[in-house]
Amino acid sequence: MTLLDDAARLPRLNSPIALTTDSFVVSPPFFPGGDIGSLAVFGTVNDLAVNGARPGWLTLSLILEEGLPRTVLRRVLQSVATAAGQANVQVVAGDTKVVPRGAADGIFINTAGIGELVEPIPLGPRHLQVGDELLVSGPIGRHGTAVLAAREDLAIDPPNSDAAPLVRAAESLRHALGGSLRAMRDATRGGVAAVFHEWAAACGHTLSIVERSLPASPEVRGACELLGLDPLHVANEGTMVVAVEGGTGQRAASALHTLSEGAQAAIIGRVVDRSVAPVIVQRALGAAQPLDDLQGAPLPRIC
Numbered sequence: 001m002t003l004l005d006d007a008a009r010l011p012r013l014n015s016p017i018a019l020t021t022d023s024f025v026v027s028p029p030f031f032p033g034g035d036i037g038s039l040a041v042f043g044t045v046n047d048l049a050v051n052g053a054r055p056g057w058l059t060l061s062l063i064l065e066e067g068l069p070r071t072v073l074r075r076v077l078q079s080v081a082t083a084a085g086q087a088n089v090q091v092v093a094g095d096t097k098v099v100p101r102g103a104a105d106g107i108f109i110n111t112a113g114i115g116e117l118v119e120p121i122p123l124g125p126r127h128l129q130v131g132d133e134l135l136v137s138g139p140i141g142r143h144g145t146a147v148l149a150a151r152e153d154l155a156i157d158p159p160n161s162d163a164a165p166l167v168r169a170a171e172s173l174r175h176a177l178g179g180s181l182r183a184m185r186d187a188t189r190g191g192v193a194a195v196f197h198e199w200a201a202a203c204g205h206t207l208s209i210v211e212r213s214l215p216a217s218p219e220v221r222g223a224c225e226l227l228g229l230d231p232l233h234v235a236n237e238g239t240m241v242v243a244v245e246g247g248t249g250q251r252a253a254s255a256l257h258t259l260s261e262g263a264q265a266a267i268i269g270r271v272v273d274r275s276v277a278p279v280i281v282q283r284a285l286g287a288a289q290p291l292d293d294l295q296g297a298p299l300p301r302i303c
Helices: 036-049 070-087 142-152 167-180 191-203 218-227 249-257
Strands: 017-024 053-065 090-099 107-117 133-136 181-186 206-210 240-244 266-272 279-282 288-290
Touching: 017 036, 036 053, 036 070, 036 107, 036 167, 036 181, 053 070, 053 167, 070 090, 070 107, 133 249, 142 218, 167 181, 167 240, 167 249, 181 191, 191 206, 191 240, 191 279, 240 249, 249 266
Parallel strands: 053 090, 206 279
Antiparallel strands: 017 107, 053 107, 133 240, 133 266, 181 240, 206 266, 279 288
């Protein structure tokens, strides 16, 4: 494979590949637990992992605002290198452009990622069935809360972002469940709620969540209460939602619990017959309620 050329020459693969692309404009570029560099790597890697691929290669393009301090650029690139090593991927091609002052907010990053699909590949949310169980791989809402606290300089003790690779978690589930693994998705913009609304639309059933089962840190719960937010709507960057065949939820949770990043994985609900709403949540202090699918971006520039 040739590096630092106009095109990377990748090895011949023995199975189909997955390809993804993403752009990162998070503000501010540095936040508790991460920065735009590590976020770009992990966000791209996770899109491949939850689709059943083993990530291998990334491209990285930088859009820099004129006058960006060299120290900032070096810090971001070092973070990219560290994150790529952590995720076991190679950055094999890239580009840099500079735009006039005011045309960009410091630094934007665009990526593409390639991974080799590994059997068994999850069938996806269209194949969810009544009785299937729903899990999250860890505490929710940490990334969005961390970025918002840094952006608005909130007088709270913010959590660290959960930005991290999901490759090991996805492989652990694939090995433990085989074909019983229905779907995986990293719950980024819009959080768990947005993913479940997409899944409900795809399968035609209702997804039912038990609020008491949701893992969330005291910092996230406190910040959400202060700001009038629901942790279910807050972005994640190293936490995924998982759907598995009914009766295999505990096996899935146990597989995740063997990993540090899945130590707080929890079963949070199940797929039920279609009801009055596509997604419902059994609140801790009350009856089941519809969970809204928020329109727009309540927390813009989170990734």
